[in-house]
Amino acid sequence: MTGHLYGVGVGPGDPDLITRKGARLIASADVIAYHAGAGKESNARRTAAGLFPQGVVEEELRYPVTTGATDHPGGYAGALADFYEQSAARLAAHLDAGRDVVLLAEGDPLFYGSFMYMHDRLAGRYPTEIVPGVPAFAAATAAAAAPLVRQTDMLTVLPGTMPEPELARRLADTDAAIVLKLGRTFPAVRRALEAAGRLDHALYVERVSMPGQRWLPVAEVDADTVPYFALVVVPGDTRNGRRSRQRGAVVEADAGRSVRDQPAAELLVVGLGPGPDGWLTPEASAALAQVDHVVGYGPYLDRVPQRSGLTRHASGNTVELDRARHALDLARAGERVAVVSGGDPGVFGMAAAVFEAAEDPAYADVAVRVLPGVSAVQAVAARAGAPIGADFAVVSLSDRLKPWTVVERRLRAVAAADLVLAIYNPASRSRTHQVATAQRVLLEHRRPDTVVVVGRDVGRAQESLTVTTLAGLDPATIDMRCLLIVGADATRVTRAGVWTPRWVQG
Incomplete structure (x- = not known):
């Protein structure tokens, strides 16, 4: 019979915050494992050491790197992947031998915890149980006596490693926030709080529940003194209506x-x-x-x-x-x-x-x-060449604000007038037939080889541009991220691109 794997959260650092169930499992474990940073003592072990039974086998899972700098051929991600595989193999050997393994986790095992990577690799093979722990942000709000969220407030938990503009946007969009992973990221986090208009109410908490714990306003913190074990609390506090304008x-x-x-x-x-x-x-x-x-x-x-x-x-x-x-x-x-x-x-x-x-x-x-702004039809046309260099029309296939019969009547009029046609909103999850119907209507007046340009996500990283024909267009490939340009009779495809002459023969 194999042993059981237990992921036990030991809380933020104070041994008194370990749950009774967690303490019982630690005290009866055959093997106790814990992660440790390169060149550092394991905080999880330090928190729970007083509960270790005599003679227990200890497995220290020491990270090979703590930043992105490594000479591993797979880079930082490759080094960590190998480390997790090796760590899982060490624990699996104990479990195969029938020994119960308690893997300690700082805070809560499933909240930014290293336990998750062992769970990914072992839970499908061995009986596994997870014991939640007090997360650091819960202890931090208690230490600072800062009510975090009330009633319908929205709470967002953010890593300080996010790009600064994105962090500022998310801080502005939420009622209350927790920002983790400070240390070297603190200056950027402080700037993001200021940009979001949240700096005045943000609290900094360091080494929560551990010796040396302190808290103070973020605006008063010396960035050179910020350790990794620190976080920022941004209370929601809807009592004074400060956030009501965003609601x-x-x-x-x-x-x-x-x-x-x-x-x-x-x-x-x-x-x-x-x-x-x-x-x-x-x-x-x-x-x-x-x-x-x-x-x-x-x-x-x-x-x-x-x-x-x-x-x-x-x-x-x-x-x-x-x-x-x-x-x-x-x-x-x-x-x-x-x-x-x-x-x-x-x-x-x-x-x-x-x-x-x-x-x-x-x-x-x-x-x-x-x-005004650059329109989607301009962007797609520019990517293709100059397909709207002559008279053109713009039609939306959405029938949310107008009957589909109106859309069809306009499509026929544009097609009969031999205008280049830009099609917005061609399809969505709830509108799947309109493109095929529009194709059929246009083919009543246009040649099958009429040029069609399909622009998808133009201007974004996943941009694509497809040049096909009216008969060759596959409606199943079109969605809301696309804009279509259906050429006129004179529209042509040359080495330089797709273009429509400005002149029209009589």
Whole structure:
């Protein structure tokens, strides 16, 4: 009979925080294993050593490297993969011999713990049980007496090793946060907190529950003194409404003044382009650097750099009018606001939704200004060559806001007029037949060898561009990430690319 593998969380460092079940298993173990950093004592062992039974076999699993620098032929990842395989083999030998193995884990075994890599390799072969432990962030909030989340607050746990702009964005988008893995990352984490407007309320906790524990505001921490065993707590604290603006509440006007008394209001509608930062116009960049609020669909907001004083208001993809009204409410209250839209906001973007919402007399004092962006059709056309060099039309295949009969009528009119056609929103998970139907309708008027360009994720890392024909187009390969350009009779494919002559023969 094989032995049992136990992953036991020993908490953040104080032996008194080990659970009773964990203590019982440690005290009765045949083998106790623990990880240790290169050249360092194992913190898990130090925490639990007082519970070790006499004569227990110890297995120290010492990491060969702690940073990315190694001469291993597989690099850092290869060195760690070999280490985990060797460690698993050492533990498997004990388990095969019928000995129970307790593998200690700092904090909780399944929360950024090394135990997980042994679990991946051994749990399918041996009886395994996991005993949870107190995670460091729970002990840190207790030590600092900092309530972390209340009611419907959202908590985000972030590693300090994230890219600084991404870390700042996520800090701005959540109610409460924990940032782990500090040490050398602390300066970047501090900058990200400042950019997210969260620095003033952020708490730094070091060596929680261990000798030398201390906590203080992040703003007062000397970066040169920060150890790896430190974390940042950003409380949610919704009692004072500090986060309510990011939840969609309307900002109130100054006391004693009505909205009508406020200075003339303006709402910007900003086009972000199809994706790459290089396709964002200087005008749009300057506008986003000056506003205090950005409103938009979540993935588009992700592309707006976070900075101090900027509040983000994310929403889903099908609530355009609600989003527009919220932005108008903010602007009417005197806030500097931008609604962001992918591509150009006037091409199947947020501009029309904002103008529709702005028809309400309540927003009569709010001026709307649209800042254009590079549209998806321009981006795909540029990648292909010059397929829209002559007259062209743009149609969306989405029938969410118009009947499909209208879409078909417009497709036939464009095809009969021999216009180049750019097709937006060709398909989605719930709309799978429209591309095939559009292909059939167009073939009623166009030659089977009519040029078709399929651009997918143009401007992004996974970009692809396919040139095919109207008859050769496979609708099953088209999804929402695609934009199609169907050529006119004169559109041609040459060595230089796809292009449509500006002239038309009579």
